[in-house]
Amino acid sequence: MKETVSDTSKFLSVSNLSKYFGSVGALMATSFDLAPGEVLGVVGQRGSGKSTLFQVLGGVYQPSGGEILLDGRRYNPRTSSQAQRWGVEAVHQYPELAENFNVLNNIFLGREVWEDGLLRLRPDERRMAETARDLFAEFDIPQELIFENPANLSNEHVQLVALCRALCRPSRLLLLDDALAALSFERQQKLLNHIKEVAAQNVAVILSSDDLKHIFAVTDRILVLYQGRQAALRATAETTPREIVEMIVGSNRQEQVTPVIWAFENYHTAQQQAEELRRSQMVLRESLEAQDSLNRQLIERLRDQVEALDSLNLALQDANRRLMTEREAERKSLARDLHDQVIQDLLSYNYQLEDAEGEITDEAQREELTNIRNGIRSVVSSLRQLCSDLRPPTIDSHGLSAAIRSLSHQWSKMSGVKVTLEIDPDLGRLPEPIELSVFRIVQEGLSNVRKHSDATRVHLSLARTATASLMVNLSDNGKGIARPINLAKLSAQKHFGLLGISERVSLLGGSMQVESPEDGGMLLRIEIPSPYPSLVDV
Numbered sequence: 001m002k003e004t005v006s007d008t009s010k011f012l013s014v015s016n017l018s019k020y021f022g023s024v025g026a027l028m029a030t031s032f033d034l035a036p037g038e039v040l041g042v043v044g045q046r047g048s049g050k051s052t053l054f055q056v057l058g059g060v061y062q063p064s065g066g067e068i069l070l071d072g073r074r075y076n077p078r079t080s081s082q083a084q085r086w087g088v089e090a091v092h093q094y095p096e097l098a099e100n101f102n103v104l105n106n107i108f109l110g111r112e113v114w115e116d117g118l119l120r121l122r123p124d125e126r127r128m129a130e131t132a133r134d135l136f137a138e139f140d141i142p143q144e145l146i147f148e149n150p151a152n153l154s155n156e157h158v159q160l161v162a163l164c165r166a167l168c169r170p171s172r173l174l175l176l177d178d179a180l181a182a183l184s185f186e187r188q189q190k191l192l193n194h195i196k197e198v199a200a201q202n203v204a205v206i207l208s209s210d211d212l213k214h215i216f217a218v219t220d221r222i223l224v225l226y227q228g229r230q231a232a233l234r235a236t237a238e239t240t241p242r243e244i245v246e247m248i249v250g251s252n253r254q255e256q257v258t259p260v261i262w263a264f265e266n267y268h269t270a271q272q273q274a275e276e277l278r279r280s281q282m283v284l285r286e287s288l289e290a291q292d293s294l295n296r297q298l299i300e301r302l303r304d305q306v307e308a309l310d311s312l313n314l315a316l317q318d319a320n321r322r323l324m325t326e327r328e329a330e331r332k333s334l335a336r337d338l339h340d341q342v343i344q345d346l347l348s349y350n351y352q353l354e355d356a357e358g359e360i361t362d363e364a365q366r367e368e369l370t371n372i373r374n375g376i377r378s379v380v381s382s383l384r385q386l387c388s389d390l391r392p393p394t395i396d397s398h399g400l401s402a403a404i405r406s407l408s409h410q411w412s413k414m415s416g417v418k419v420t421l422e423i424d425p426d427l428g429r430l431p432e433p434i435e436l437s438v439f440r441i442v443q444e445g446l447s448n449v450r451k452h453s454d455a456t457r458v459h460l461s462l463a464r465t466a467t468a469s470l471m472v473n474l475s476d477n478g479k480g481i482a483r484p485i486n487l488a489k490l491s492a493q494k495h496f497g498l499l500g501i502s503e504r505v506s507l508l509g510g511s512m513q514v515e516s517p518e519d520g521g522m523l524l525r526i527e528i529p530s531p532y533p534s535l536v537d538v
Contacts, residue, residue, distance in 0.1 A: 010069075011036045011204050012173060017066035019052050026052040030066070030230045032223055034173075036202040039195060041215040041236070043208065043248055044225035050208045051093055053225070054177040057206070058090035059083035070173075081110060087172030091179045095162030097150035104146050107132055107165045135164040139190050156182050163191065167198075174198060176207045180214055192218050212241045226250050342383060350376045392439065400435040401427050401462070404442055408460060415450045417458055417476075424463040430470075437504050438462075438472065438528070444501050445474045445524055453478025453522065465527070472526040480516040501526075 012034035019027040027049040034040055044050050055061045057068070059077035068075040070086055077083040080090065097106045104125065112123040113131075132146050141160050150158065159182040166174065176195075180188050195205055195218050209215055215222060216236060224231040224247040231247045350373050357369045395403035401423050412419045430438070442460065449455055455478030463471050498514065501524070505512045510528040517523060 010034070011038075011071065012075075013067075013069040014057075015067045015069075017053070017056065017068065018064045019049075019056055019061055020064040025228050027056070027225075028229050030223075030225070032221075032230075032233055034204045034206070036172075036204055037199050038221070039199050039205045039207060039219045041207050041209070041219035041222045042225065043210075043212070043215060043222060043244060044231075045248055047227070048225040048248075049228040050225055051177055052228075054090060054092060054175050054206070054208065057083075057173075058088065058092070058175050060090075060092070084111070087170075088175065089166040089171040089173070090175035091159075091162045091166045091177065093178045095158060097153075097158060097161060099150050102147050102149060103153070103161055104128060104132055106150060106161060107135075107168055109165070111169055131168055132164060135167060138194070139163070139187055156184065156187070159183060160187070167194070171203060174203055174205045176205065178208050178210070180209050180211065188214070212244060215244075216241065224248060346376050346380050346383075350380075395435055395439055399429045400438060403435070403439050404460070404462065407439070407443060407446070411446045411450070412458075415446075417450070417455055420457070420459045422459075422461040422463070426464060427462060427470075434470075434508070434528070437508055438470070441472065441501050441504050441526065442474065444504075448498060448501075449474075449476050449478065449522075453480075455521065468530045470528040472528070473523065474526075475521060475523040477521045480520055480522050481514065498524075 010033045014033070015031050017027060017030045018025065030049070030053065032040065042050050042053060052061065056063050059080045059082055062076070062078065070088075075086060077086065077088070083090065097103075098109060101109060108123065108128045113127045115122060115124045129146060133143060135141075136143055136146065139160055141157065141164075145153070145157060150161070153161065159179060163179060174195075180191060183191060192214060195207065199205055199218075205218075207215070207219065219236045222232075222234050222236055222239065222244060224234070224244060226247065227250075231250070234244070353369055353373050353376070357366055357373070360366050360369065392403045392406065394406050404423060405421065408419045408421050411417075429435075446458070446460075449458055453476050455476035457477045459473070459475045461471075461473045465471050502512055505526055505528070508528050510526060513523075513525040515523040515525065
């Protein structure tokens with residue numbers, strides 16, 4: 001292997017790194033250097049190439065082009081084990097554990113500590129358990145999980161075991177691909193502190209996270225990927241979260257910024273202002289007893305606080321509207337991709353199998369092919385139902401009324417509950433955001449009936465009122481709901497159906513009433529004000 005001499009301060013050097021899957025470029029022309037003890041943050045939207053970069057560096061994928069130098073030598077591991085022999089440890093976004101081994105053996109799989117002696121007959125579980133217990137204590141993991149089967153672990157504990165596996169022995173380069181997302185807030189802080197500690201010991205770290213607070217808390221530089229290409233490489237101290245967000249989404253226009261990121265910026269600003277005003281209010285209350293003259297100042301500060309909280313509420317509502325709009329767009333895109341690609345490919349395979357079936361004379365083989373084709377048809381049917389759930393095709397082609405009729409028919413067929421439907425013939429077409437929101441409200445309402453009511457009959461009506469408002473009534477003959485109805489209590493009981501409906505109604509500027517009539521059942525009454533004239537985009 002030919003060695004190349006490089007700058008000794010550059011522990012890792014990546015030059016024009018690319019990875020293609022067929023003709024699709026997942027990562028293209030990415031270049032950066034990394035010094036010992038440096039922490040590099042990697043950010044980007046889904047599909048930007050972040051995980052591909054980590055998998056190439058970790059030996060999971062082989063690069064299609066470019067060069068990687070580690071200590072001046074060409075680095076091109078064929079497997080994760082080869083990468084580990086170079087001192088590279090990786091924790092990937094969705095770690096996998098061997099379920100035929102317990103947690104301890106998963107942590108030390110391929111890196112066992114052997115008993116003393118020349119023969120090395122068996123691993124020294126006592127020493128391995130001591131190391132594991134130290135790591136478990138650092139991340140506040142229950143000690144009894146050391147000998148647990150991975151199948152019994154939560155997603156967070158699986159992620160923690162993968163972290164312990166990477167940290168159980170010294171490394172020179174630590175790769176953390178979105179390893180913080182599955183952790184609780186306290187454990188996120190512990191991992192961020194651990195990153196700072198290993199960096200102080202000259203271990204280089206590459207970290208990806210969708211939470212910019214994490215990135216700005218520990219990194220020295222930030223690599224921004226956009227649609228598989230390197231958009232920027234910035235020193236963390238010389239940039240701002242806003243600049244990074246604009247490069248992540250590829251635009252500096254406010255309306256193009258992803259709603260989740262937009263909410264992150266505005267929510268925390270308004271929250272900080274409200275907290276400052278709250279503290280001022282406490283100070284004023286304490287001094288009020290001694291200085292009556294401060295009453296005027298207190299009232300003014302309280303007014304400012306109310307205005308700040310109102311601004312916060314408006315910002316959060318706007319963020320929720322944008323987030324729901326983006327979710328509907330993602331659902332529509334996913335439904336189209338499933339229909340145009342996956343379903344069509346499955347149908348093509350089915351036709352090919354049908355042709356092959358006609359050429360086979362062996363009865364057993366023909367029967368087996370028939371069973372396979374029936375299985376494919378079943379999968380296609382399930383995928384079509386999934387596409388309909390993601391984005392009901394009737395709502396785009398025929399409007400809300402047709403979509404509600406189709407939904408009610410399918411729901412009644414699935415649940416066995418009879419639905420009486422009344423839709424105003426003059427309902428007409430509404431703006432697309434309104435139709436989608438009302439459809440989701442009805443969809444969630446029917447789901448709530450199926451999960452909680454034990455009903456045998458449902459009545460659903462949609463009608464225009466004299467004031468051009470839209471009235472939606474959904475009632476059932478089930479067991480009803482406890483009175484008085486308390487949405488906060490429902491939230492604590494994880495009864496999220498009514499809460500989701502309430503949120504959508506609020507964003508539409510409407511009102512919702514939940515009644516439990518004396519004769520049983522539940523009545524959900526929703527009024528959406530005047531959706532027919534020109535309407536602010538929801």
